[in-house]
Amino acid sequence: MTAPALQKSSPVAGQVVLDATDVTMRFGGLVAVNKVNFSVNEGEIVGLIGPNGAGKTTFFNCLTGLYKPTSGTVRYLGKTLKPQPVAVTRAGVARTFQNIRLFGNMSALENVMVGRYCRTSAGVLTSILHGPRYRREEKETVEKSKELLSFVGLTDVGDHLARNLNYGDQRRLEIARALATEPGLLLLDEPTAGMNPQETGEATDLIFAIRERGVSVVVIEHDMRFIFRLCDRVTCLVRGETLVEGTPAQVQSDERVIEAYIGSGPTHANKPATEKSLDEEAGA
Amino acid sequence: MQAVEQLLQQLVNGLSLGALYALIAVGYTVVYGIIQLINFAHGEVFMIGAFSSLTVWLALFKDNTALWVFPFMILAAIGGSMGVAVLMERVAYRPLRNAPRLAPLITAIGVSVFLQEAVRLFYGDIPGFPDATQALPFPQIDVVTGTPINVAGVLVQRSSIFTLSALVICTIFLYYFINRTKTGRAMQAVSQDPDTARLMGINVDRIIVIAFMLGGGLAAIAGIAHGLINTNIDFRMGFLAGLKAFTAAVLGGIGNIYGAVVGGLVLGLVENHGPPSTSPAGSVAARGKTCGPSRS
Numbered sequence: 001m002t003a004p005a006l007q008k009s010s011p012v013a014g015q016v017v018l019d020a021t022d023v024t025m026r027f028g029g030l031v032a033v034n035k036v037n038f039s040v041n042e043g044e045i046v047g048l049i050g051p052n053g054a055g056k057t058t059f060f061n062c063l064t065g066l067y068k069p070t071s072g073t074v075r076y077l078g079k080t081l082k083p084q085p086v087a088v089t090r091a092g093v094a095r096t097f098q099n100i101r102l103f104g105n106m107s108a109l110e111n112v113m114v115g116r117y118c119r120t121s122a123g124v125l126t127s128i129l130h131g132p133r134y135r136r137e138e139k140e141t142v143e144k145s146k147e148l149l150s151f152v153g154l155t156d157v158g159d160h161l162a163r164n165l166n167y168g169d170q171r172r173l174e175i176a177r178a179l180a181t182e183p184g185l186l187l188l189d190e191p192t193a194g195m196n197p198q199e200t201g202e203a204t205d206l207i208f209a210i211r212e213r214g215v216s217v218v219v220i221e222h223d224m225r226f227i228f229r230l231c232d233r234v235t236c237l238v239r240g241e242t243l244v245e246g247t248p249a250q251v252q253s254d255e256r257v258i259e260a261y262i263g264s265g266p267t268h269a270n271k272p273a274t275e276k277s278l279d280e281e282a283g284a
Numbered sequence: 285m286q287a288v289e290q291l292l293q294q295l296v297n298g299l300s301l302g303a304l305y306a307l308i309a310v311g312y313t314v315v316y317g318i319i320q321l322i323n324f325a326h327g328e329v330f331m332i333g334a335f336s337s338l339t340v341w342l343a344l345f346k347d348n349t350a351l352w353v354f355p356f357m358i359l360a361a362i363g364g365s366m367g368v369a370v371l372m373e374r375v376a377y378r379p380l381r382n383a384p385r386l387a388p389l390i391t392a393i394g395v396s397v398f399l400q401e402a403v404r405l406f407y408g409d410i411p412g413f414p415d416a417t418q419a420l421p422f423p424q425i426d427v428v429t430g431t432p433i434n435v436a437g438v439l440v441q442r443s444s445i446f447t448l449s450a451l452v453i454c455t456i457f458l459y460y461f462i463n464r465t466k467t468g469r470a471m472q473a474v475s476q477d478p479d480t481a482r483l484m485g486i487n488v489d490r491i492i493v494i495a496f497m498l499g500g501g502l503a504a505i506a507g508i509a510h511g512l513i514n515t516n517i518d519f520r521m522g523f524l525a526g527l528k529a530f531t532a533a534v535l536g537g538i539g540n541i542y543g544a545v546v547g548g549l550v551l552g553l554v555e556n557h558g559p560p561s562t563s564p565a566g567s568v569a570a571r572g573k574t575c576g577p578s579r580s
Contacts, residue, residue: 066479066482066483085479085482085483086482086485088483089483089484090485095483097480102480103472103476103477103480110472113466113469114470114472114473114481114486117466117485117486118485119485120466122466124494127466127467127468128461134466138466141466177484180484
């Protein structure tokens, strides 16, 4: 899909894209996310790891406005994000889900076209009357959506209903749909869950290619080999708090991370954890 | 030969009644598809449509039954129904968006009673308007009402032709709207997964309002059709018609727009083929005239 030469091309720390300060999310007495500070620079791929239940997905939900954080602020390109999904998407943050959430009864192409919704301006009346501006916009929507489908390698299945696609294609379609919102930052929640090593490799290439398009990426994953190969920086969350933050090498060798996962050496440690999560994903 | 004609006659009558149900049923199904709410006040949206139309006629065109008046009556009905539908969403349902299912359902019944009583009590208070506690005659517009058309021995009421063509046009419009426009795509997305739709930048509240407007518009046309078929309207007309249309929507699989259309037609046919076609009394044309949601 993408030349391996791309891989180590841009860990250039540009300006800060995302800056979350002291984000806390409480559900009654449970503190799911506790004063997490998190930042992403332009062109970076940042990994978010941690055992199941560490609050990774909850943190994503806080970033994307699905949850309103109990306290703390999230800034995107210096501007505070309102905790509303529509506002977050318009600002330029997109995401995918741990358990795929496509619009199953729509075609793959239509799914991507829905993603373009917030970047087109035609109102209800214009779209019913098919005015010239609407037609121009709609044509552009179709073209861009097709371009995105071919970018993720789904050109041939554009007409298929999303629910009929195979698992790996559904994952890629979800990424295409997220990219259709023209994000500057893409949040991927376990993009390789349930994938075999070859598919995981393709996903790695895809994410590098996404960065080449000028999109910063945050990835939640349990597959440590994937994370350490992909990311410029890694943050480890445990019980809603930041345990360690640093380069993959630093995090990989940090004893607290190892302990949080299993309590033995890293290469042995992450494997059972990975497999466990894979099983859960497959069952979900 | 006569038996065949009679069967065809019942078919035509049933279809026109069914078209009426179908137009209302779409409103139930669209709203349910988006927010999983059975809007039991939808029958009243239908009734308000008929009354809005009558109101405009009484206020501006009294005693004028020329065809050119008819578009204004249709517009008034659509405006009135959409207005009421949007208002009930804003005032009654939106505050209950995250409440348990039963709360909006009960509220819908409350809204229904409120609207019926509002028309019953206050319609006559408008200066120069008749008291609406009993049935009011609906203007019989030229061309769309009058002598039935004889098609090979089958009498087709002009109002039936209006109702059926309205249904055909509305169904084509709906297909086009849902599948060929950006807003329609957004509606599909919201009905399948509202949270994800939000993350695509879709304003879910606006889509819900559009769903209510869509249902309201079709109910308004059904309201006029009812007025033309039955020659009069009253404040209770929405209750039974609404209930039957709801049945039609369920019959077609609630949430499925084309199902609602088919469900409505089937219900109309079945209802019309029950007692009347087996009873020997009365002329077929007369039965055609009296059939309508408020008959029972």
